[in-house]
Amino acid sequence: MKVSRLVAALASGLLFGVGLALSGMMDPQKVLGFLDLAGAWDPSLAFVLAGAVGVSALGYAIKGRLDRPAFAPRFAVPENRRPDGRLLSGAALFGIGWGLAGFCPGPALAGLVLGLPEVALFVAAMLTGMLLYRLLAERPARTVGAGL
Amino acid sequence: MTAFLAPLAGGVLIGASAVLLLLANGRIAGISGIVGGLLAPTARDWAWRVAFLAGLLAGPVLFHLLSGHWPQVRIGASWPMLVTAGLLVGFGTRLGSGCTSGHGVCGLGRLSPRSFAAVATFMATAIVTVFLVRHGVGR
Numbered sequence A: 001m002k003v004s005r006l007v008a009a010l011a012s013g014l015l016f017g018v019g020l021a022l023s024g025m026m027d028p029q030k031v032l033g034f035l036d037l038a039g040a041w042d043p044s045l046a047f048v049l050a051g052a053v054g055v056s057a058l059g060y061a062i063k064g065r066l067d068r069p070a071f072a073p074r075f076a077v078p079e080n081r082r083p084d085g086r087l088l089s090g091a092a093l094f095g096i097g098w099g100l101a102g103f104c105p106g107p108a109l110a111g112l113v114l115g116l117p118e119v120a121l122f123v124a125a126m127l128t129g130m131l132l133y134r135l136l137a138e139r140p141a142r143t144v145g146a147g148l
Numbered sequence B: 001m002t003a004f005l006a007p008l009a010g011g012v013l014i015g016a017s018a019v020l021l022l023l024a025n026g027r028i029a030g031i032s033g034i035v036g037g038l039l040a041p042t043a044r045d046w047a048w049r050v051a052f053l054a055g056l057l058a059g060p061v062l063f064h065l066l067s068g069h070w071p072q073v074r075i076g077a078s079w080p081m082l083v084t085a086g087l088l089v090g091f092g093t094r095l096g097s098g099c100t101s102g103h104g105v106c107g108l109g110r111l112s113p114r115s116f117a118a119v120a121t122f123m124a125t126a127i128v129t130v131f132l133v134r135h136g137v138g139r
Helices: A002-023 A028-035 A044-063 A085-101 A105-114 A117-147 B002-025 B031-039 B046-067 B079-095 B100-109 B113-135
Strands: none
Touching: A002 A044, A002 A105, A002 B002, A002 B046, A028 A044, A028 A085, A028 B113, A044 B002, A044 B100, A085 B079, A085 B113, A105 A117, A105 B031, A105 B046, A105 B079, A105 B100, A117 B031, A117 B079, B002 B100, B031 B046, B031 B079, B031 B100, B100 B113
16 A cells, blocks of 8 residues: 555656656756747747646546545645635746746756756755745744634 | 657656546645655655655656657756745745646646636746846846
């Protein structure tokens, strides 16, 4: 039971990594080429997204017919569907960072295996940013929650 | 047209990865969420996250074995720019509950209004940022 869950996670990560490598999206210049509407626009990322969203939509359609996943007691999919200020400000900050370097979390992590110091630096800063979020944003929320 | 076969096929594999994790383990294949969960000191479900990330890092190696070449990674940003970008990406994806994979691939796939709003927002700020960096005043 436990092992099957780990094997599924490993296989899923492997598919993701091979897909990223094949898609060309590990290359920040290709990503920036998509985001640069005023330059020589490179539509590659739109094809990646179309392929990925199309297949993932099929998966969610199948999920609707299932009571539970194969190796876990229940689906851990967010129920909240309403956008809020936290979501939008977080997405806005993420977009600025994405536009500055051309890296989002998946390609940056997968790119670590190439051994480039720039990728390691970006990933170290990204992990620091995630830790900062825990320190700055989560603690006050928890204190307020405890006070109520 | 053939130039877009590799991006499309790569996207299909990424989608298949998300479907596998969903139907097998009931989880969303969101990279920032998977990594962020490992940073929580009380994380009790760390093993599958580590397994997923091990696979993610092995992916480009398998691609190299199959294709005979390494994926291209061209970095134009300076080191201070990379640090600033990394901090914003790390903080922003946690505050906004997801990145290109969680909100993009998975969220759009399940027609979540939250994810549509998040994707529209980060695409917009990324496009404006690239415009200012590449074509802004002083360039």
